[in-house]
Amino acid sequence: MYEAQLKQEIEESFGPNLTAKQLWALTKFAKHVRLRARNNAAYNNLCNRVFPYAQFRQVNKTKPDGTSYPGLNIIVNGESAGVNESED
Numbered sequence: 001m002y003e004a005q006l007k008q009e010i011e012e013s014f015g016p017n018l019t020a021k022q023l024w025a026l027t028k029f030a031k032h033v034r035l036r037a038r039n040n041a042a043y044n045n046l047c048n049r050v051f052p053y054a055q056f057r058q059v060n061k062t063k064p065d066g067t068s069y070p071g072l073n074i075i076v077n078g079e080s081a082g083v084n085e086s087e088d
Helices: 002-014 020-036 040-050
Strands: 054-062 068-076 079-081
Touching: 020 040, 040 054, 040 068
Parallel strands: none
Antiparallel strands: 054 068, 068 079
8 A cells, every 4th residue: 555655646746757867766765764764853864964955854744543653844046845734
């Protein structure tokens, strides 16, 4: 289920076919995150260095049942993503 949603979001954001170079960059990023950014703070610090034009920060989110959990907010040029999006 999650893979289908991720595939759809990637296609909407980048088009249906990425180049080998784009896929290689995504793969290197994913491998670095898996090995080095093992908690939210480390991930946010890495992303803030790799994408200096964006701000990655941890925010509190609330599930429909009222339970809160740490989430991610990304801001680029005053536009925010992540605060109200579902991350199932």
